[in-house]
Amino acid sequence: MSDSRNEEQGCPQFSKLTHGLAVGLTVVVFPLIWVGGLVTTYDAGMAVPDWPTTYGWNMFAYPASTWLFGPFDLMVEHSHRLLASLSGMIAIGLVVAAWKLDRRPWFRWWAVGLLLLVIAQGVLGGVRVLLDERLVAKIHGCVGPAFFALAAATGVLTSRWWFAPAAGMEGAGRRVGKAVAIVVSGLCALSYLQLVLGAQLRHITGWMSHRSFRGLVHAHLAMAGLLLMGVLVAAIMVWWKPTIPRVRRWVMGLCLLVVLQIVLGCATWVVNYALPWSELNKTLAGYTIQAKGFVESLVVTAHMATGSLIVAFAAVASVRAWRFRWVVKQGRVQ
Amino acid sequence: MNAPPRNDRRNALPQDGGVKLFRVMWVGWCVAAVIGCAPSPGAFPPNRIFAKRLELTDDIDLGKGLAESQVLLAELFGTPDQPRWPAMVSELTPGRSGDAAASRRGDTSSPEPLVRLENLRRAAGAVRSDEQGVHWGLYRANCVQCHGVAGDGLGPAAALLNPYPRDFRMGKFKWKRTPLGRRPTRDDLRRVLLRGVPGTAMPSFANLDADDIEALVDYTIYLSIRGEFERRLLSLAAQEVDWQGGEHLYDPAWLPSEGMAAQAWPAQWRDLMEELANIVAQWQAAEELPIDVPHPDFPLVERTPSDDAGQLSETGGIEQQIIASIAHGGELFRGTVASCSFCHGDDATGTGQQNNYDEWTRDWTVLAGLNPGDTEALRPMLELGALKPRPILPRNLTWGIFRGGDTPEDLYLRIAHGVEGTPMPAAPLQPGNPQGLRQEEVWDLIRFLLSLSDRPADPRPGSPGGGT
Numbered sequence: 001m002s003d004s005r006n007e008e009q010g011c012p013q014f015s016k017l018t019h020g021l022a023v024g025l026t027v028v029v030f031p032l033i034w035v036g037g038l039v040t041t042y043d044a045g046m047a048v049p050d051w052p053t054t055y056g057w058n059m060f061a062y063p064a065s066t067w068l069f070g071p072f073d074l075m076v077e078h079s080h081r082l083l084a085s086l087s088g089m090i091a092i093g094l095v096v097a098a099w100k101l102d103r104r105p106w107f108r109w110w111a112v113g114l115l116l117l118v119i120a121q122g123v124l125g126g127v128r129v130l131l132d133e134r135l136v137a138k139i140h141g142c143v144g145p146a147f148f149a150l151a152a153a154t155g156v157l158t159s160r161w162w163f164a165p166a167a168g169m170e171g172a173g174r175r176v177g178k179a180v181a182i183v184v185s186g187l188c189a190l191s192y193l194q195l196v197l198g199a200q201l202r203h204i205t206g207w208m209s210h211r212s213f214r215g216l217v218h219a220h221l222a223m224a225g226l227l228l229m230g231v232l233v234a235a236i237m238v239w240w241k242p243t244i245p246r247v248r249r250w251v252m253g254l255c256l257l258v259v260l261q262i263v264l265g266c267a268t269w270v271v272n273y274a275l276p277w278s279e280l281n282k283t284l285a286g287y288t289i290q291a292k293g294f295v296e297s298l299v300v301t302a303h304m305a306t307g308s309l310i311v312a313f314a315a316v317a318s319v320r321a322w323r324f325r326w327v328v329k330q331g332r333v334q
Numbered sequence: 335m336n337a338p339p340r341n342d343r344r345n346a347l348p349q350d351g352g353v354k355l356f357r358v359m360w361v362g363w364c365v366a367a368v369i370g371c372a373p374s375p376g377a378f379p380p381n382r383i384f385a386k387r388l389e390l391t392d393d394i395d396l397g398k399g400l401a402e403s404q405v406l407l408a409e410l411f412g413t414p415d416q417p418r419w420p421a422m423v424s425e426l427t428p429g430r431s432g433d434a435a436a437s438r439r440g441d442t443s444s445p446e447p448l449v450r451l452e453n454l455r456r457a458a459g460a461v462r463s464d465e466q467g468v469h470w471g472l473y474r475a476n477c478v479q480c481h482g483v484a485g486d487g488l489g490p491a492a493a494l495l496n497p498y499p500r501d502f503r504m505g506k507f508k509w510k511r512t513p514l515g516r517r518p519t520r521d522d523l524r525r526v527l528l529r530g531v532p533g534t535a536m537p538s539f540a541n542l543d544a545d546d547i548e549a550l551v552d553y554t555i556y557l558s559i560r561g562e563f564e565r566r567l568l569s570l571a572a573q574e575v576d577w578q579g580g581e582h583l584y585d586p587a588w589l590p591s592e593g594m595a596a597q598a599w600p601a602q603w604r605d606l607m608e609e610l611a612n613i614v615a616q617w618q619a620a621e622e623l624p625i626d627v628p629h630p631d632f633p634l635v636e637r638t639p640s641d642d643a644g645q646l647s648e649t650g651g652i653e654q655q656i657i658a659s660i661a662h663g664g665e666l667f668r669g670t671v672a673s674c675s676f677c678h679g680d681d682a683t684g685t686g687q688q689n690n691y692d693e694w695t696r697d698w699t700v701l702a703g704l705n706p707g708d709t710e711a712l713r714p715m716l717e718l719g720a721l722k723p724r725p726i727l728p729r730n731l732t733w734g735i736f737r738g739g740d741t742p743e744d745l746y747l748r749i750a751h752g753v754e755g756t757p758m759p760a761a762p763l764q765p766g767n768p769q770g771l772r773q774e775e776v777w778d779l780i781r782f783l784l785s786l787s788d789r790p791a792d793p794r795p796g797s798p799g800g801g802t
Contacts, residue, residue, distance in 0.1 A: 043475040046462035055465055071467030132460055204490045206414075206478030209719065213490035273480075273535040276496035279730065286735040288530040289537035291476060 015101040019158040021094040025114075026151040026312070028090060032083040033144055033308045037301040038076045040202055042292060045137055047073035051126035054078055059085070084122055091115040094154070107157060114154060117147050138203040142196050145308035149192070149315040156319045161246060165324045175328065176247050181321035183234045184251060188314035190230060191258075194223040195307045202304065224262055227310075231255040244324055250317035257310045264303040271296040376413055378484040380404050381503060381564050382718045387702040388572040390714075399571025399583050403564060406584040406606070411560045414483050417454040419556065423611050425596035448617055449552045449559075456546075457553035472546050473553050480535055485557030487694070488719050495535045498721050501694050502554060503561020505616065506755040509738040511627075514752050514760050517558075517620040523551045531737045555617060562613045570609070625751060627743045630777035632656070634742055635784055656781060663782025666775055672749075672761055674779070677728040682786055684730040692726045693755040699723055726756055734787025745780045 039045050048054050054062040059081050067078040091114055098111035121143045128136040156162060197220045204213060235255040238248040269275070271289055278284040290296055380403070385396045412418035461471035469475070480499035482489040487501035500507065509526050510518035527547050530538030539547060571583045588603040596604065632652050667674045667682065679685035691699065691706050698715055699706040706712070706723035716722065729736070738744055738753065752760035761779075762770030771779075 043461045043471075044463070046460070046471075047464075049462065049464075066465065070465065071463065073463045073467065073469075074465060132462070204479055206474060206483040206489060208490040210488060210490055210493040210721070214493050217494060273491055273495055274533060276494060278496070278533045279727070282733050282735070285533040285730075285733060288532040289535065290530075290541060291537040291539045292541045293537075 013103050013163050014160045015097065015158065018094065018097040018101050019155070019160070021090055021097050022151065022154040022158045025087060025090045025094060026148070026155050028083065028087045029144075029148045029151050030305070030309070032080065032087055033148055034301060034305050035076060035080045035083055036141070036144055037304040038297065039080050040137070040141065040304070041297045041301050042073055042076055044073035044076045045128060046132060047071070047077040048081070049129065051129045054081065081125075084118075084125065088115075088118050088122060091118045102158075110154070110157065114147075114150060117143070117150065121147055134203050134205055138199050141199045141203065145195050145311050146192065148308050149188070149312045152312040153315045153319045156316055156323070161320075162323060165244075165246070165320070165327050175241075176243055176321045176324045177237065177241055178325065180234065180237050180241070180243060180247065180251075181318070181325055183230065183237065184247070184254075184314060184321050185318040187227065187230045187234060187254065188311065188318045190223065190227055191307070191310045191314050194220065194227055195311055197223060198304070198307055220265075224265060227258055228262060231258045244320075247317055247321050247324065250313055250320065254310060254313040254317060257306060257313055261303065261306045261310060264299060264306055267299045268303040271299050376415060377404070377408065378411075378414060378560070379482070379486070379488075381484070381486065381561065381568065383698050383715055383720050384503075384565055385568050386715060386718055387698050388568055390702045390704075392572045394572050394577075396568065396571055398577060399568060399575065402583040402585075403567040403571060405586065406567065407560060407564055409586070409589065410563075410610070411556070415459045417451075417458045417553075417556065419449055419451045419454060420607075420610060421451075422590075422596075423607055423614055425607070448614065449556050453549040453552035454556055457549040467543075469543070469546055472542075472549055476539060476542070477550065485554070485561055488721070491535070493721055496724065497534060497726075498694075498724070499535065501561075502558040503565060504694060504697065504755070505558050505562045505613070506693060508753050508755060509744075510754065511625050511747050511751075512620050512623040513625065514754055516623055517617045519620050519624055520551055520555070521624070523554055524548075525739070527551065529739060532735055533737065559610075559613055559617065563610050566609050566613065567606075625747060627746045628773055630742075630780075631774055632659075634777065634781050659778045659781045660785045662775070663778035663780070663785075666771065666779050667782055671769065671771060672779060677757065678731055679728070682731040682783075684728040686728055687757070688727060689725050690757040691723055692757075695723045695726075728757075731783055732786045734784070742777075742780055742784075745783060746776055749776050749779055 050056065052059060054067075057063075059078070062078060067074050091111075095108075095111045095115050098108045102108060102111075121140065124136060124140040124143060127133070128140050161167075197216060200216050201213070201220060231251075231254050234251050237243070238251045243251075270284070270287070271293075274287070274289060275284055278287070380400055382400070385400050388394070389396050410418065410420040456468075456470050457472045459471050459474070461469075461475045463469045478489055479491045480489045480495060481487055481502065482492065482499075485502035487499040489499060492499050505517055507518040507522065507526075509531070510516075510522035512518060512522070524547060526536070527539045527542075527550055529540075530536055539550070542550075567583060575581045575583050582602075584606065585602070588600045588606075590599045590603060596607075599607070632655055635656060666672045667678075668680055675682070675686060677684075677686040677690075689707075695706060698704075698720055699712065702715070704711050704715070706725075709716075709722070712720070712723070734740065736744060736748070738748055748758065749761050750763060752758050761776065763776070764770045764772050
């Protein structure tokens with residue numbers, strides 16, 4: 001039935017199952033990133049000292065009574081592993097679906113690449129534990145959001161829209177300017193670089209010099225300013241020029257997320273280190289940071305997760321923008 | 335629509351641009367991933383800034399002294415991953431931290447040791463926890479970002495904090511209930527950890543387990559004693575050791591064999607251990623020194639019937655007393671005896687003296703003959719990692735926010751005993767100083783301070799502010 005509907009809508013290649021798996025993967029990876037962020041926030045990365053087992057158990061057989069109602073660190077770390085396994089399984093399903101249902105050879109290999117990336121990410125997480133190495137934790141923390149963005153982009157690659165991006169657009173005068181596509185792609189790259197910088201600040205060790213840290217903070221702030229300008233420019237471009245809603249919507253979402261992220265970034269600094277000029281304001285002067293406090297942990301982890309979301313939004317907007325332009329260039333729409 | 339020619343430069347641009355962008359991203363990622371990833375060298379960073387100060391003031395090259403001091407410190411205190419506690423020093427300080435000496439004597443009733451090795455091992459090393467929720471690596475998880483590996487206050491985040499994080503190595507701690515110049519008690523350190531310091535980067539660790547807090551208290555004392563001993567060693571290296579004559583600060587050959595009685599130690603080793611024992615003894619003595627805060631003669635503030643279910647219903651007489659006390663407190667605040675307004679300003683907003691420096695800053699600037707305001711002169715120190723000096727500003731007292739604690743007891747301690755390491759002195763008090771303040775006048779000052787803000791006094795029964 002769905003096949004006939006697809007035929008009717010001019011997208012015979014669309015597979016509901018493949019798309020569902022891609023979207024499902026994205027939906028599972030986002031909480032996985034949150035829980036991964038909590039692992040870092042609570043320094044729970046070494047709450048389970050072995051891998052791929054959990055205290056000698058097969059991780060799926062590890063008694064729930066031990067980890068679910070046990071120490072918080074253990075719960076966070078083990079949940080992270082289970083969610084990661086789930087995303088791996090969905091990625092396997094996506095590969096099978098791609099090879100069975102999708103006619104595009106490049107997409108089949110894309111799905112394989114996605115699976116390899118999630119496996120590599122899992123191995124990185126394991127190596128981080130086995131070597132107790134912060135550098136690996138840092139890389140693990142940077143690969144996760146990249147995978148999330150790719151999973152989100154896969155949602156676009158498998159969507160009905162991908163096969164008929166210009167459906168209903170004929171004569172509407174809607175388009176995607178080249179400048180918009182370039183700016184949005186640049187934002188994707190910039191936001192990921194910003195996320196990598198943020199990961200350096202998250203995973204500091206006592207041996208880092210205060211000069212390096214200060215340099216990183218300043219670079220992170222400068223990059224935030226650049227990103228804000230970038231999204232504002234992109235928002236103005238898509239607002240004033242007749243851009244297709246599927247791009248405009250994501251760019252506007254990106255804009256809101258960056259503004260939210262800047263607020264969260266300021267809050268993250270306050271709940272970690274207090275403002276250097278806290279004496280200027282009575283509320284700040286009277287605020288005592290709660291180490292491992294609920295609000296503090298939530299703010300810090302939300303800042304990390306929103307960073308990932310920004311990269312994913314920018315990736316989706318980029319993929320949509322370039323896809324639309326390519327289809328227009330191919331002459332499939334006037 | 336025709337496909338564009340393959341060699342159309344304009345059409346080729348996005349692809350080339352994409353490749354370039356990818357390369358830039360990749361290189362950027364690699365650089366960013368490596369920046370700041372200094373490998374753990376496995377040793378405490380030496381106190382090069384203090385060594386430089388000595389080199390400047392004593393005109394001596396302390397390279398050898400610094401190297402030998404690090405060998406001795408590693409022998410006695412171990413490394414950030416594997417800390418040791420120099421139990422042998424107990425031979426020279428019997429009865430307190432001397433768990434080794436006491437156990438040899440079979441004395442099981444001796445007081446608690448100053449520092450427990452098992453606590454140091456829990457606080458040190460890499461961060462991890464187990465199935466039972468026991469945590470290790472507590473210092474790295476909670477403190478090192480600001481206070482640094484050696485407790486030098488030079489952690490990665492230090493330069494961006496205001497105030498700068500505390501350097502433990504001078505043995506000076508602000509918030510305590512021992513007299514100026516004395517070490518804090520364990521309880522003082524515990525309280526700061528639990529309470530945090532408002533308006534600063536020092537958080538409250540009330541969410542940590544009590545055992546974790548105890549381990550951090552022990553580790554703080556350990557780092558402080560280690561740091562103080564390092565300073566003492568460097569001073570000896572600069573002023574006592576005849577390097578030209580072939581003397582050493584420390585020679586591993588002096589190390590006594592395990593179990594050797596103190597009387598049989600080589601003289602040089604014994605001298606060094608006595609230096610260390612003196613430092614340890616100051617920490618032990620602190621436990622005997624906590625100041626008892628006297629109660630005021632009458633409550634600090636007027637209580638209205640709605641307060642605390644009328645626990646402290648007051649009479650009109652006391653109301654008049656309080657009003658008079660606040661007025662007298664204001665006079666004292668601006669007077670020449672307490673002289674509070676000199677720094678805090680007549681309006682108590684902290685607008686007085688603005689160009690003082692705390693002792694942690696003066697230690698490597700003024701005491702090294704350097705002007706804290708002269709950045710060029712300070713360059714050798716800044717290159718060694720010292721943080722650019724910032725004047726210590728007097729507090730705005732009108733907000734009712736007091737970093738060292740806001741109970742009346744805390745305020746009494748700050749006024750009567752000052753704040754260690756800062757320009758805040760201990761107020762002159764009678765009977766020690768006949769021209770000084772009477773004990774009740776300290777409470778007048780506190781009533782005045784409390785009247786400046788809208789914060790209520792601590793009404794806890796039994797607290798000094800709650801009345802007798």
